[in-house]
Amino acid sequence: MSRGGSAHVVLLWTAFLAVHVVTAVAGWVYPSQPMGDVVLVYEPWSAAALSGGPIVGVTETWVYPQLALVPMLAAKLLAAPLVGALGVSSAYLVAWAALVAALDALAFAALVGRSPSRPRRLGAWFWVAALLLLGPIALYRIDAITVPIAVIGGLWLTRRPAVAAALLTIGAWIKIWPGALLAAAIVAASTRMRMLLTAAAVSAAIVGGLLVLGADSEIFGFLTEQTGRGLQIEAVAATPFLWLAVAGAARIEYSFDILTFQIDAPGAEAVGAVLTPLMLVLVVALAAIGARAAMRGASVSRLLPPLVLSLVVALIVLNKVGSPQFQTWLIAPVVLWLVLDRSRATTPAVIVLALCALTCLVYPLNYDALLRAELVPVLVLTLRNALLVVLLVVGIRALVQVPAHRSSTIRE
Numbered sequence: 001m002s003r004g005g006s007a008h009v010v011l012l013w014t015a016f017l018a019v020h021v022v023t024a025v026a027g028w029v030y031p032s033q034p035m036g037d038v039v040l041v042y043e044p045w046s047a048a049a050l051s052g053g054p055i056v057g058v059t060e061t062w063v064y065p066q067l068a069l070v071p072m073l074a075a076k077l078l079a080a081p082l083v084g085a086l087g088v089s090s091a092y093l094v095a096w097a098a099l100v101a102a103l104d105a106l107a108f109a110a111l112v113g114r115s116p117s118r119p120r121r122l123g124a125w126f127w128v129a130a131l132l133l134l135g136p137i138a139l140y141r142i143d144a145i146t147v148p149i150a151v152i153g154g155l156w157l158t159r160r161p162a163v164a165a166a167l168l169t170i171g172a173w174i175k176i177w178p179g180a181l182l183a184a185a186i187v188a189a190s191t192r193m194r195m196l197l198t199a200a201a202v203s204a205a206i207v208g209g210l211l212v213l214g215a216d217s218e219i220f221g222f223l224t225e226q227t228g229r230g231l232q233i234e235a236v237a238a239t240p241f242l243w244l245a246v247a248g249a250a251r252i253e254y255s256f257d258i259l260t261f262q263i264d265a266p267g268a269e270a271v272g273a274v275l276t277p278l279m280l281v282l283v284v285a286l287a288a289i290g291a292r293a294a295m296r297g298a299s300v301s302r303l304l305p306p307l308v309l310s311l312v313v314a315l316i317v318l319n320k321v322g323s324p325q326f327q328t329w330l331i332a333p334v335v336l337w338l339v340l341d342r343s344r345a346t347t348p349a350v351i352v353l354a355l356c357a358l359t360c361l362v363y364p365l366n367y368d369a370l371l372r373a374e375l376v377p378v379l380v381l382t383l384r385n386a387l388l389v390v391l392l393v394v395g396i397r398a399l400v401q402v403p404a405h406r407s408s409t410i411r412e
Contacts, residue, residue: 065174071145153181168182182199229320
């Protein structure tokens, strides 16, 4: 490795570690308790499972796919030696942050290597900046576990397709969104059958293990649990109703069933009901556009990044939940785009960084004011949601402009 390459690597790793420390500490300092889910929800779930109590996803229906419990249990075990000195909650928080940082480090090492190319350096700097701008929500949610899995899986799609498919399938059994990367790869790459068979085998093994543990109707409960959700206030489709709340014509209410703030207004339930069908239609349409480009001989390096990003953004824009941590889903697609086709990745990267900053301004920094439907946070959230729609348009535009030619060479 050259001296210049070594300096780049040292600088990148220094920034990576510094941002993780700053972001982890911010969770203790910022308002609205951004690490609340970790100690109020994840820790009790893992404690119950380890103490002989109910096991979410196995003995009772759960909102997450079952493998989401694995990192929660891992953090509980890691926290055990720290409980005496820090207490249960603080020990679990420290263990969770350390677990996320360790997984991120593995993915960062896969991205940077010993002598990274310019596209990989750009991807690494983008990831560091996104974490810093998004703040503690980027670490203290289950979504943070899936980001490094998706980064590694995305980087290995063209060179280790079976391993990548296995990783992305595991990621989808933690939080559904990494399945969008796998779906895009199956559409775009010539190794689609190998990836499809690998994904099926991994899923079959997971389902088989759950059946052995005693799960039956709970196995796909994470899908049915979503149907009972209302329209969450951060969702893109909730934006008009938030302005009604500003005017006093709608209310923001807390759902104790799913632990989120939702819109209570005429028409909100109907809007929420049509979002999931619309999402499915858009996902199928995007996959069809990608399949057509692949059949015309489009290169993987041109087709895969915009297809991945468009699918992931579609899952956010037409989602009736809209949680702030959903912005972490955008990190892996943009890193992949920067690595495979950096000349066309600048606009998406800048938009995603802006989305991270705007999201942090809303949650946690001004969340209490948002719950009171005050003008400024509603305006900021409106801008964030409008920018998500712009990102979707940018991704789709890039997707339909992918040229037809038969070359799958990956250039960095």
